[in-house]
Amino acid sequence: ETVGENGNEIVVETDDIDHFGNRRLRNVGELIQNQVRTGLARMERVVRERMTTQDVEAITPQTLINIRPVVASIKEFFGTSQLSQFMDQNNPLSGLTHKRRLSALGPGGLSRERAGFEVRDVHPSHYGRMCPIETPEGPNIGLIGSLASYGRVNAFGFIETPYR
Structure with a gap:
C-alpha cells in the first residue's frame, strides 16, 4: 500500500506463487x-x-x-x-485415476526436499481444479494430486473450472 501524488492510497496486490492461476501444466x-x-x-x-x-x-x-x-x-x-510410470491397470477406475494425476515433481518442478508446507497445503485456488482429498501419504503428500471432476486443462496448459 502506497500513497499516490494526490494523496490517494494505491493498493498493490502481489501475485501468490501457490495460486493455480499462476501454474501451468x-x-x-x-x-x-x-x-x-x-x-x-x-x-x-x-x-x-x-x-x-x-x-x-x-x-x-x-x-x-x-x-x-x-x-x-x-x-x-x-x-x-x-x-x-507404468499405468495402473488393476481395474478401469484405477487406470482413469492414474491418467488424471497431477505432479509438482520432476524436471522443471519441485523436489521433495525443497517443497515446504505452503506448497503442500490446500490453497483456495484448488477449488474445482484439484481434488483436496486424493493425495498420497508420506513424502509426496500435497505434491501429487488428481484433477477435480469438472476441472479441465485448456490449450495454454492452465486448469479451468466451471466455478469461481
Whole structure:
C-alpha cells in the first residue's frame, strides 16, 4: 500500500506463487515433444558433421541420417524420467485415476526436499481444479494430486473450472 501524488492510497496486490492461476501444466505431448526436439538437435549435429567430412558426390540420405539419437532420447524419457510410470491397470477406475494425476515433481518442478508446507497445503485456488482429498501419504503428500471432476486443462496448459 502506497500513497499516490494526490494523496490517494494505491493498493498493490502481489501475485501468490501457490495460486493455480499462476501454474501451468505440461501435458504428455509437450514432454515428448521436448524429448523429440533434443533428439532431432543431436541428429542435426551429426548430419552437419558428416556433411563436412564426406565427399559431396558420395553423400546419400542413408549415409547422412541416423535416427538413433531421436530413438535414444525418447527411450530415455520413458525409461528414466520421474514423470514416466507404468499405468495402473488393476481395474478401469484405477487406470482413469492414474491418467488424471497431477505432479509438482520432476524436471522443471519441485523436489521433495525443497517443497515446504505452503506448497503442500490446500490453497483456495484448488477449488474445482484439484481434488483436496486424493493425495498420497508420506513424502509426496500435497505434491501429487488428481484433477477435480469438472476441472479441465485448456490449450495454454492452465486448469479451468466451471466455478469461481
